Amino acid sequence: MIVGVGALGCPCADLLARAGVGRLTLIDRDVVDVTNLHRQTLYTDADAGSNRPKAIAAAERLRAVNPDIEIHPVVADLNANDADEILEREKHGKPDILIDGADNFETRYILNDLSVKHTIPYLYAGAIGTRGMATVFIPPESPCLRCLFPEPPTPGSQPTCESVGVFSPVSSIIASYQASEALKVLMGHESRAMRSLLEFDLWEGQRRRIDLSGSRDPSCPCCARRDFEFLERDEEDTVSICGKDAIQVNPRVRERLDLHQILAALSVHGEFSHLGVLVKGTLKDEPYTLSVFHDGRAIIEGVSEPALARSIYDRYIGS
Template identity: 40%
Template structure:
């Protein structure tokens, strides 16, 4: 259908801090959302509905029934089809606003692909639940001077902060070291939907401010919320840059330049799964694998992934070479299953 921006975005343009000029800037802007789960689905929804001209959505996972309570873009059909979240999100959002470009990327962000996936944009939005990836985002953002907005939500707690390279503290200034252990996750302590929407909506608002150039309204705080007890805390971080910060102070992008000598098996945070990530991209031949795996289990397939249920374990194969072994957190067992059914 023919679309008139003056009609579609009329209420947003009536908001004086954006107005027609700001809307034109949004339409010319490019954003990437890393993670299309709870936070990411809200973020992508706001960006596309608000008229950000190009939105790349990156996610490695697929839709499951347990996601539907809080991940707003997905439905039961997506879960039944085991749709990759990035693809399902793009499918929905293309029907919401066909005048903007939504690019789904079904992949895992790692040092080998982070720069290609996270650059060429005006802003990076954090929709992940993973500190390692946040440090990686921070390195890319600093190296390429791209602003980004951090966000996290679990249980009824959440926080966010906007990072403008070399103007504000970077993520590593605020959190010098990754937390020990895996900490609380949605899969271990739960999460309520409202805290997700609050945090992601604040993140999206910060993104709009940055994209329209509302410099007088940039948020100088690390904001924290606890919705069940109605608590809100602001920590002023405006003067929090650390001269000795390895990232923004010394230019040592340790997470981006991390060694990738070996293939990686990683226990999925808070989930009964181990993910295999190859050290270099490789393409899985679904036809070939399906023929082999049908001899040992029940196989389901869609254009993005192949699932093989073998006894009480499930192998999920992605075209980019990743394999998720569900039903175990034992890396030794996962390596054995991978070698047995996929290859050495």
């Protein structure tokens, strides 16, 4: 299961599909944007032009690469409310590996909780600017993410792909490392998986390896006390989307929307189209672009203030 089919998820999914990994579940909440194309290697200019959901565009590309494997695209946000449910819904049982292609720390801590709770190896990774890091957590023996970093960084304390961008070769290197570790685990060679945190800075030509053996924290809230607080938290009301001037607004009640009804309602306010699992368009009186998904989420472009995004949502989609 690959969570986030962006700069890391694209090259990793591509390598795994070509290697013949039998089943890939691709989870992504966003649509392809032209600013993604330098690093998100499964997408084309046409995907960006038609605002295709990444999970669906990636699945189509990978099916063309290898028609003999099973690919399951999921257009959704892996959040505290439904992370367990998304795992349980997998028709062949829980995934063998969780691969981190996320662009935010909240999702990584949810993945870590899932990994420890369900004893599934978790391939942690991140790439930002010209730097990237990755490691493999294999419960129950290895440390977990929270043994190393007990809490996510405070918002605003770390660079984001919005503030510094992503140098595309670094995400491809980190994704290749993830694919390599995934193949070892899937082939039953868990003992060969790296027990260290690898860090690269391609601009400076630096590489660092931190040995993680012995770094399990006996008082870790997650793997020692089994307190899965990131799965139990209330979902954030709004989330910034990395790499674009946009905010995702989550619905107050999770229920499937009737997109035909949403299209009819929004068409009064601008040019909107129904694009499969979403309705997208730009308002005529305000400088905002809205993508409303069937699960009730909306991504509002042209806004950086969460409160303003929420008020636009309430005004045009309803609360």
